[in-house]
Amino acid sequence: MADTLDFASPVPAILDSRKVFRQGLLIEGSIAVAELKQLCSMLSSAEGRVSARLEFGFDDARRRKIEGRVYGELSLQCQRCLDTVRVAVSEPINLAVVRSEDSARQLPADIDPLLDVDEEIRPPELIEEQMILGLPIVATHQHCEPHTASVTPPAKASEKQSASSASNPFAVLAALKNNSEKNSDTH
Numbered sequence: 001m002a003d004t005l006d007f008a009s010p011v012p013a014i015l016d017s018r019k020v021f022r023q024g025l026l027i028e029g030s031i032a033v034a035e036l037k038q039l040c041s042m043l044s045s046a047e048g049r050v051s052a053r054l055e056f057g058f059d060d061a062r063r064r065k066i067e068g069r070v071y072g073e074l075s076l077q078c079q080r081c082l083d084t085v086r087v088a089v090s091e092p093i094n095l096a097v098v099r100s101e102d103s104a105r106q107l108p109a110d111i112d113p114l115l116d117v118d119e120e121i122r123p124p125e126l127i128e129e130q131m132i133l134g135l136p137i138v139a140t141h142q143h144c145e146p147h148t149a150s151v152t153p154p155a156k157a158s159e160k161q162s163a164s165s166a167s168n169p170f171a172v173l174a175a176l177k178n179n180s181e182k183n184s185d186t187h
Contacts, residue, residue: 015123016120024056027054029052030051032048033048034047036124036131047075051072053068054068054093054126065111069091070089070091070127071089074135078140078141080146081141089131093126094110094112096114
């Protein structure tokens with residue numbers, strides 16, 4: 001029977017990967033979004049919690065596997081109206097722990113590798129990476145009006161000419177050129 005570790009209380013920062021797989025550890029619980037710094041940098045607000053279910057064990061090929069799901073509701077910026085939009089993110093986890101990149105390349109296409117060089121697994125980092133993978137490419141409300149930039153009304157043509165000549169440092173040169181062309185035409 002699998003041991004269960006509930007991390008509604010603080011998430012274990014590090015787990016010994018040799019023990020969790022032998023024990024068939026099951027972790028269920030949640031972590032504050034604010035604790036996931038890389039994920040927070042992509043959000044409009046660090047409010048809320050992310051929940052996860054991580055099951056450690058071996059598959060039929062005796063690979064160390066982590067299966068489960070991460071899910072939560074995150075605050076992103078709507079790319080249409082630029083207001084905050086709450087997006088439900090749910091990402092499955094199907095990882096095999098490998099010791100080298102060669103081993104990772106030999107995995108079936110439906111299993112993602114997790115490189116383990118120091119025999120440690122960091123659940124907060126694993127949860128954060130999976131949530132980032134689950135973020136939508138473009139977050140939008142279902143129904144919203146596009147953001148419109150404030151536009152000043154167009155100026156009259158004479159106002160545009162005087163404004164452009166005053167702000168254009170070459171306007172004086174253009175006037176001199178025009179005067180010299182007029183003088184050369186009269187000679």
